[in-house]
Ligand code: AMP
């Protein structure tokens with residue numbers, strides 16, 4: 295059976311980008327077709343300035359939202375990274391296989407480090423080593439497929455390189471994974487800045503639709519999305535990024551193709567209206583289920599406890615084997 299692993303960082307509230315780029319595929323496809331694990335990767339939330347209480351809160355919220363989005367603990371394993379020691383154990387071994395040049399070439403590292411330095415701050419070492427921990431997340435489980443948004447392609451490539459290198463040097467220990475992306479929605483852009491990704495941030499985010507935004511807030515954000523001064527509604531990601539983003543979102547909600555929507559709409563206003571309603575309807579059941587789950591936090595805790603126990607059991611033998619192969623006196 296195909297083994298699937300993916301993760302989400304509790305660095306902010308989950309967005310429509312997270313949902314269309316990743317979580318929806320996990321719930322609708324991956325968990326039914328494969329042996330799948332989904333992880334709230336809380337250790338990855340410590341790579342930038344953070345508030346401990348907020349990370350704990352967001353981890354619980356992310357786990358609750360994953361369940362609200364349809365992940366079913368009967369079908370897949372849902373857990374929190376820091377509750378399974380094997381991730382950190384394996385990460386160190388992989389740091390002995392990766393090079394510092396490789397880590398420094400990661401686009402996300404370069405961008406985030408530059409931003410941090412511009413603000414006069416210092417860069418945590420964990421920001422540099424983060425993709426190695428991500429490789430450990432993936433490789434510990436013998437993962438075949440990693441369903442993610444486009445922005446994670448380079449990190450999954452690194453995991454592949456490390457698996458191949460380890461296997462060549464120290465003997466076959468890891469499956470070589472590959473990234474998979476949704477056909478539409480793999481890169482949802484910020485509604486106010488359609489050339490940047492819709493990412494989680496700390497601000498209210500007029501360009502970011504959060505999964506828990508009220509319907510009227512969703513409508514307002516989409517109706518105010520930045521488009522361009524053209525008039526025809528055609529799909530062109532390069533020349534008309536704002537418009538293309540709305541077409542992508544609508545197509546992703548409806549399960550269609552954005553190119554097929556070219557020429558269908560007479561005005562930007564009509565397109566925005568339909569997109570807003572499609573998103574509101576998409577989020578409605580998730581929000582409803584989230585409300586129910588929030589009333590039963592003990593259930594969520596129990597799912598995570600059982601998930602961590604299962605994950606630990608799955609990861610332990612492979613991580614032990616890697617320890618022995620690289621020369622450690624592991625049990
Ligand atoms: P993160 O929020 O960075 O932990 O991302 C969790 C998952 O959501 C990853 O698979 C990302 O690739 C995906 N993702 C995040 N933002 C977007 C976006 N704007 N469009 C599509 N996928 C996204």
Ligand code: TRP
Nearest residue numbers: 299300301302303335428431432
């Ligand atoms: N780096 C991913 C992100 O920012 C999150 C992540 C961590 C992940 N470990 C993973 C995704 C393992 C897939 C598999 O979105």
